[in-house]
Amino acid sequence: MKISKDITIGEVIRNYPNALEVLNRFGLNHVNETEIQLEKIGEACAEHGVPVDALIEALKENVESEIRW
Numbered sequence: 001m002k003i004s005k006d007i008t009i010g011e012v013i014r015n016y017p018n019a020l021e022v023l024n025r026f027g028l029n030h031v032n033e034t035e036i037q038l039e040k041i042g043e044a045c046a047e048h049g050v051p052v053d054a055l056i057e058a059l060k061e062n063v064e065s066e067i068r069w
Contacts, residue, residue, distance in 0.1 A: 003059050005042030005052050013037065016063035026050050026058070 001007070001015050009028070012019045023029070028044060030036060036044055045052040 003041075003056055003063070005045070005056060006040055008038055008040055009044055010037030012041065012059065012063075016059070018062055019059055022055070022058045022062045026055050028055075 001011065003012060003016075009023065013023075027050060028036065028048060039047070041056065042052050044050070045055055
């Protein structure tokens with residue numbers, strides 16, 4: 001799964017549990033709420049004033065350790 005601004009936060013969390021740490025670091029610490037899990041990353045960033053490119057880069061760096069080849 002490719003992390004982009006067009007996937008939901010719920011998808012990221014389900015596929016990469018380590019992503020919670022990054023989301024919390026960027027102030028998206030209420031990701032257990034159903035509403036935000038259904039939001040696309042880009043939408044959540046816009047709503048909460050989070051720089052989407054920085055979040056996506058941090059997510060990609062953090063979840064690489066979870067990818068199994």
